[in-house]
Amino acid sequence: MKALLEVRNATRSFAGLVAVDSVSFTLAPGEILGLIGPNGAGKTTLISLISGTQAPSAGEILFQGESINHMPAFRRARLGIGRTFQIMRPFPGLSVLDNVAVGALFGRGGGQPKLAVAREHARECLEFVGLGKIIEKRADELGGPDRKRLELAKALAMQPQVLLCDEVMAGLNHAEIDEVIDVIRKVRDRGISILVTEHVIKAIKSLSDRLLVLHHGEKIAEGTPDAVLADPVVIEAYLGKKRA
Ligand SMILES: Nc1ncnc2c1ncn2[C@@H]1O[C@H](COP(=O)(O)OP(=O)(O)OP(=O)(O)O)[C@@H](O)[C@H]1O
Ligand SMILES: [Mg+2]
Incomplete structure (x- = not known):
């Protein structure tokens, strides 16, 4: 192939x-x-x-x-080409949802221009990695395992x-x-x-x-x-x- x-x-x-x-x-x-x-x-x-x-x-x-x-x-x-970082650097003051929405805004093909649509896509990515219930939390409130999941969701939101x-x-x-x-x-x-x-x-x-x-x-x-x-x-x- x-x-x-x-x-x-x-x-x-x-x-x-x-x-x-x-x-x-x-x-x-x-x-x-x-x-x-x-x-x-x-x-x-x-x-x-x-x-x-x-x-x-x-x-x-x-x-x-x-x-x-x-x-x-x-x-x-x-x-x-999307990646996650071994040393995680979420935007600490942003919500989990908005951290992932940033990925959606700047992803494949130039990203999703509308914030509301980017947030909706971010929500789907967070459900997908198992963080659907804590989307309103601030990123710096998350423990290690959830930060790893957040890292994955951010990369996936870039499609x-x-x-x-x-x-x-x-x-x-x-x-x-x-x-x-x-x-x-x-x-x-x-x-x-x-x-x-x-x-x-x-x-x-x-x-x-x-x-x-x-x-x-x-x-x-x-x-x-x-x-x-x-x-x-x-x-x-x-x-x-x-x-x-
Ligand atoms: N920015 C840098 N400046 C100088 N040396 C660096 C830099 N980045 C990596 N190195 C060195 O390059 C080598 C490879 O590092 P790298 O982080 O790629 O390894 P790794 O396989 O990811 O290790 P780990 O399993 O610990 O994550 C190491 O010796 C590291 O110290
Ligand atoms: Mg490494």
Whole structure:
């Protein structure tokens, strides 16, 4: 199947440290690709290169076959590339509803110009992620798990074609993780392609069609979850460390 997103030799250095080192992969329409690797492996940086919040030092990002390298983040969002942030930054003084309405106002195709319609769409997104009952709360009143859900709702309100999820399950308990897995599956059932980073291996294994593993910025494995998680190189780089 033709790739919706293609990353070609993406590289990003920070003053001598190569955070992402010539990484290439594709994301197919409707696919869930899991991105794993130890702390500092380069996962968040790779997501930032795709969403446009950071510029690559080398390499190319293509969306529907066209290079988007020189496109700022807001234009990539209009094209349909949505993301969540590992470090959540809701507008603290705005209601949960209005935080998500902002996503609807600036999303795919230029967003929804009417605030009332944006709020209605935001309400649907909040129902979808399980926050339908607390839409009037201020964002800074939410606890960690609900902030994660809010992060997802904000990205979904932008009506992305590609959703980049950066640790949306971190800090959640088992039941909450299962709920988020369910939400992400439902997002995919709507035809959205998803790149998801996660440290909870059980969760990412059950969710992903394929896994890609980063270690010190380099791609060290890619394939089906079973094959990747049985790969000795991956076990040593990632799981081995976790078990030690
Ligand atoms: N803005 C920056 N300036 C300098 N170094 C950075 C910057 N952003 C990331 N790094 C470094 O790049 C490397 C990759 O970081 P990144 O946040 O992408 O890793 P990660 O895989 O997302 O880690 P985690 O699992 O902890 O979220 C790390 O060594 C990090 O310290
Ligand atoms: Mg990260």
